[in-house]
Amino acid sequence: MSHSNPQQPGIFAGLIAIARRDLLLAWKRPGDVLNPLFFFAMVCTLFPLAVGPSPEQLTFSGPGVLWVAALLATLLSLNSLFMSDHEDGSLDQLLVSPQPLPVLALGKTLAHWLISGLPLVLISPLLAMTYRMPSEIMGVLMLTLLLGTICLSLLGSIGAALTVGLHRGTALLSLLILPLAMPVLLLGANTVSLAAGNEVYATGIWALGAYAVAALSLAPYATAAALRISNE
Amino acid sequence: MTAKLSAIDLTLIRGESCLFQGLEFALNSGELLLLEGQNGSGKTSLMRAIAGMLSLETGEIFWNDLPVDRQRQEFHGSLVWLAHRTGLKGDLTLVENLRFEASLRAQSGVDRTAVYERLGISKLKTLPLRALSAGQQRRVALARMLLADVPLWLMDEPFTNLDREGRKLVMQLTEEHLAKGGMCVMAAHQDIEIDATVRRVSL
Numbered sequence: 001m002s003h004s005n006p007q008q009p010g011i012f013a014g015l016i017a018i019a020r021r022d023l024l025l026a027w028k029r030p031g032d033v034l035n036p037l038f039f040f041a042m043v044c045t046l047f048p049l050a051v052g053p054s055p056e057q058l059t060f061s062g063p064g065v066l067w068v069a070a071l072l073a074t075l076l077s078l079n080s081l082f083m084s085d086h087e088d089g090s091l092d093q094l095l096v097s098p099q100p101l102p103v104l105a106l107g108k109t110l111a112h113w114l115i116s117g118l119p120l121v122l123i124s125p126l127l128a129m130t131y132r133m134p135s136e137i138m139g140v141l142m143l144t145l146l147l148g149t150i151c152l153s154l155l156g157s158i159g160a161a162l163t164v165g166l167h168r169g170t171a172l173l174s175l176l177i178l179p180l181a182m183p184v185l186l187l188g189a190n191t192v193s194l195a196a197g198n199e200v201y202a203t204g205i206w207a208l209g210a211y212a213v214a215a216l217s218l219a220p221y222a223t224a225a226a227l228r229i230s231n232e
Numbered sequence: 233m234t235a236k237l238s239a240i241d242l243t244l245i246r247g248e249s250c251l252f253q254g255l256e257f258a259l260n261s262g263e264l265l266l267l268e269g270q271n272g273s274g275k276t277s278l279m280r281a282i283a284g285m286l287s288l289e290t291g292e293i294f295w296n297d298l299p300v301d302r303q304r305q306e307f308h309g310s311l312v313w314l315a316h317r318t319g320l321k322g323d324l325t326l327v328e329n330l331r332f333e334a335s336l337r338a339q340s341g342v343d344r345t346a347v348y349e350r351l352g353i354s355k356l357k358t359l360p361l362r363a364l365s366a367g368q369q370r371r372v373a374l375a376r377m378l379l380a381d382v383p384l385w386l387m388d389e390p391f392t393n394l395d396r397e398g399r400k401l402v403m404q405l406t407e408e409h410l411a412k413g414g415m416c417v418m419a420a421h422q423d424i425e426i427d428a429t430v431r432r433v434s435l
Binding site for chain 2: 009013014016017018020021024025028029088089090091092093095096097098099100228231232
């Protein structure tokens with residue numbers, strides 16, 4: 001019989017394969033990718049127009065607005081994380097694939113972060129300039145957003161997996177994720193504010209980093225378990 | 233290498249209704265398990281349960297006399313599931329879809345071109361899958377099954393959307409697979425004629 005399997009793919013083969021597939025899909029449908037980015041950019045540019053051009057006020061509220069907008073933009077994009085896979089049956093195929101499900105879930109989350117999280121980080125300095133943020137703290141802003149969006153994508157994947165079978169699960173998804181995302185928002189926004197006020201801010205970055213590491217090591221398992229439950 | 237799929241005392245309750253109770257079967261290399269029953273009788277549910285996607289009320293499923301729960305990855309590496317929905321991406325081409333599927337599995341020595349040729353899809357390689365008809369997409373799903381080169385085929389209504397020639401091809405492919413020592417679990421409305429040992433489960 002010809003069914004002997006000489007060469008099994010490595011443990012991360014599934015992660016790379018699925019991340020590459022999702023990036024390819026995003027490349028073919030750029031509209032879905034740009035939506036959260038547009039949302040982020042719009043909120044951040046409209047806010048100064050609404051509150052007026054007073055420099056003190058803008059510098060004061062800048063970190064908070066950027067961070068809230070980034071959080072909401074990520075939530076907005078999470079709903080579609082497993083949606084299309086669920087609809088066309090490829091989620092079922094992933095569940096019976098010989099690759100470990102947490103690795104596949106991590107691959108999907110990685111693609112999601114590269115598509116929706118990383119662009120936010122990259123354009124944030126541009127938007128921060130509308131808030132007259134000093135150029136010295138751009139690095140801090142980007143670093144906190146980098147760690148923060150990683151946390152949000154990972155946490156969000158759990159919520160997206162739990163609500164994948166439900167129609168209009170967006171509200172429920174936000175409700176599930178917000179309590180977990182709250183520390184990320186507080187740490188991120190406050191760290192940037194502290195940096196803007198020339199105070200010690202390193203603790204915040206370490207805490208965000210710790211949160212990201214914890215999420216990275218736990219969220220894939222939770223997401224895999226949630227996918228199995230919601231796909232019964 | 234011979235393989236064996238067996239189950240004892242399977243009970244599945246969905247919502248209020250009990251779909252099956254105390255069900256058991258044993259399937260050896262070269263045999264076909266035919267799941268018969270009306271619409272909604274639980275054929276697909278049983279197949280999902282075999283694939284390990286549904287938790288059963290009672291009972292256990294064994295692959296080579298070991299419970300599948302304890303060797304989920306090995307078991308999944310030995311099966312391929314032709315589901316009702318193809319599970320292929322409409323935005324990707326045939327080649328992109330199948331390349332992704334292949335990268336999740338152990339390398340198989342199956343000749344791609346021959347498979348595409350046999351299923352009559354070799355001219356469709358560069359089109360996005362959404363541009364293909366339902367029957368053609370079904371053929372791509374069959375190609376995935378052949379390329380995986382695994383012993384156990386789970387086929388849920390494999391004749392859906394296929395023309396007469398396609399249905400005949402599915403039967404031929406199944407027959408060849410069984411002759412090579414593979415095994416097959418098939419859910420079908422109509423009775424099938426095949427030159428192999430057929431075991432039946434009526435739901």
